[in-house]
Amino acid sequence: MSDNREILLRCALDLFSARGYDAVGVQEIVAAAGVTKPTLYHYFGSKRGMLEVVLDTHFLPFERRLAGATTYTGDLTLSLRRVAEAFFRLAQSTPAFYRLHVALYLSPPESEPRQIVSPFYARQHLLLATLFELATADHGNMRGRHARYALTWRGMVDSYVMAMLDGYLAYSEGMIFDLVHQFSHGIYS
Amino acid sequence: MSDNREILLRCALDLFSARGYDAVGVQEIVAAAGVTKPTLYHYFGSKRGMLEVVLDTHFLPFERRLAGATTYTGDLTLSLRRVAEAFFRLAQSTPAFYRLHVALYLSPPESEPRQIVSPFYARQHLLLATLFELATADHGNMRGRHARYALTWRGMVDSYVMAMLDGYLAYSEGMIFDLVHQFSHGIYS
DNA sequence: TACTTTGTATACCGAGTGGTATAATACCCG
DNA sequence: CGGGTATTATACCACTCGGTATACAAAGTA
Numbered sequence: 208m209s210d211n212r213e214i215l216l217r218c219a220l221d222l223f224s225a226r227g228y229d230a231v232g233v234q235e236i237v238a239a240a241g242v243t244k245p246t247l248y249h250y251f252g253s254k255r256g257m258l259e260v261v262l263d264t265h266f267l268p269f270e271r272r273l274a275g276a277t278t279y280t281g282d283l284t285l286s287l288r289r290v291a292e293a294f295f296r297l298a299q300s301t302p303a304f305y306r307l308h309v310a311l312y313l314s315p316p317e318s319e320p321r322q323i324v325s326p327f328y329a330r331q332h333l334l335l336a337t338l339f340e341l342a343t344a345d346h347g348n349m350r351g352r353h354a355r356y357a358l359t360w361r362g363m364v365d366s367y368v369m370a371m372l373d374g375y376l377a378y379s380e381g382m383i384f385d386l387v388h389q390f391s392h393g394i395y396s
Numbered sequence: 397m398s399d400n401r402e403i404l405l406r407c408a409l410d411l412f413s414a415r416g417y418d419a420v421g422v423q424e425i426v427a428a429a430g431v432t433k434p435t436l437y438h439y440f441g442s443k444r445g446m447l448e449v450v451l452d453t454h455f456l457p458f459e460r461r462l463a464g465a466t467t468y469t470g471d472l473t474l475s476l477r478r479v480a481e482a483f484f485r486l487a488q489s490t491p492a493f494y495r496l497h498v499a500l501y502l503s504p505p506e507s508e509p510r511q512i513v514s515p516f517y518a519r520q521h522l523l524l525a526t527l528f529e530l531a532t533a534d535h536g537n538m539r540g541r542h543a544r545y546a547l548t549w550r551g552m553v554d555s556y557v558m559a560m561l562d563g564y565l566a567y568s569e570g571m572i573f574d575l576v577h578q579f580s581h582g583i584y585s
Numbered sequence: 586t587a588c589t590t591t592g593t594a595t596a597c598c599g600a601g602t603g604g605t606a607t608a609a610t611a612c613c614c615g
Numbered sequence: 616c617g618g619g620t621a622t623t624a625t626a627c628c629a630c631t632c633g634g635t636a637t638a639c640a641a642a643g644t645a
Contacts (some may be wrong), residue, residue, distance in 0.1 A: 225505075225507075226506055227503055229416055229418035229419045242503075275484065307504075309432030309502055312501050313502045314499050315415050315495060316562075317414050317415050318414075318415050325456070328494075346584065358559050362554070363551060364551075366548050375543065375544075389548065389582070390583065391582045391583055391584055392584060393580045393582040394538060394541075394579065394580055395536070395580055
C-alpha cells in the first residue's frame with residue numbers, strides 16, 4: 208500500500224502553499240502525514256524531489272489541457288476564453304497548488320524553488336506565445352508583440368485568479384468574459 | 397559611526413532578493429557585511445525587524461511619490477503614466493528591492509514575510525483604487541470596478557517591470573506609453 | 586576624572602535542519 | 616513454505632538556525 212505517498216504529497220502541498228517551501232521542514236511534513244522521515248525519503252529522495260513530484264502531478268495534466276486550449280482556430284477571443292477557463296479550473300480544483308506555483312515563480316531567480324518551476328513556466332509561456340503569434344495572421348497590429356502579450360495575458364489571468372482566491376472577486380461565468388474583454392479592449396469600453 | 401547599519405541593510409536586501417527571506421540566515425548576512433551577529437541584533441532586534449526596516453527605507457519614500465502620482469486631475473491617462481513612471485523608477489533605482497517586494501507579496505498568506513509587506517500593499521492599493529474611483533466621474537462605464545482596476549493595473553505594471561528586470565523588455569520612454577495604452581484600450585488597437 | 590551610552594566581538598544556547606545507517610516488518614512470487 | 620522486495624520505524628549524524636549573556640572599547644558628558 209503506497210497510500211502514504213499520496214498522503215505525503217497532499218500534506219506537502221498544503222504546508223508549502225500555506226507557509227512557503229523554505230519555511231517548512233521535512234520533519235513537519237512527515238508529522239502532518241503521520242509517518243516518519245525514511246518514508247518520505249524512500250518515495251521522493253529529497254525535499255527538492257518532493258517539490259518536483261508535487262509540480263509534476265498537478266502541472267503535467269494542466270499543460271495537456273492548456274495545449275488544447277491554445278490551438279488557434281481563427282477565433283482569438285475563443286482561445287483566450289478557453290485558456291482562462293483552464294487556469295480557473297486549476298485554481299478551483301486545487302487552490303493550494305495555484306497559490307504555491309505563483310509564489311514559486313515569483314520567488315528569487317537564484318532560489319532553488321524558482322529553478323524547479325522555471326521549466327514548467329517556460330513551456331506554458333511558449334504555448335501562449337505561439338497562440339498570439341499565430342493570431343497575428345488575422346490581427347496585423349499585434350505583430351512582434353506575441354511574447355509581451357503572452358506575458359501580460361498570463362499576468363492578468365493570475366491577477367484575476369489570485370483576487371478570486373483571496374475573496375476579492377467572486378467566480379462566475381461572466382468573470383471570464385470580463386477578463387477577456389478587459390485584456391482585449393481595455394478599461395474604456 | 398553607524399556605517400555598519402547601512403552596510404547590513406544593503407547586504408540583507410541583496411541576499412533576500414537573490415535567494416529569499418527564509419533561505420538566507422542571519423549568519424550569512426553578517427558575514428557578507430563583515431560584522432558579527434550582535435551588531436545586527438543591536439540595530440534591528442531580530443531578522444524580522446531587519447526586513448521591516450528594509451521595507452520602510454525603500455517603500456515609504458516611494459509611497460510619497462505614488463501619492464503624488466495618484467492625484468486625479470481629470471486626465472486618467474496622465475495619472476496612469478505618472479503611476480507607471482513611479483514604479484519603473486523604483487525598479488531602476490533598486491532592482492533588488494523590486495524583486496524582493498514582489499516575491500514577498502506573492503508568498504503564502506500565512507508566511508511571516510507576507511504579513512510584513514501586506515500593510516504596504518494595502519496602502520498602495522488604496523491609492524490606486526481611489527484614483528480609479530475618482531475617475532468614474534468622467535468615465536461612467538468604470539463604475540463599481542475601481543478595486544478590480546487597481547488590482548489589474550498593478551498586476552500589469554508588475555508584469556512589465558519584471559519582464560524588464562529579467563531582460564525580456566528594454567526600457568524606453570515609449571514603453572510606458574505602450575503599457576498605459578494596452579491597459580486602456582486592449583490588444584486590438 | 587568618573588559615569589553612562591553606544592557599538593562591537595567572543596563564545597555560547599537549545600532547537601531544528603536535511604539526510605541516513607540499520608533493522609524490522611509485510612508483502613508478493615516461486 | 617521460503618526468498619526476495621518494498622515499505623516503514625528507531626536512532627542517529629553533522630550542521631545550521633535565530634538569538635543572547637558577557638565583556639570590552641570608544642566616545643560623549645558631568
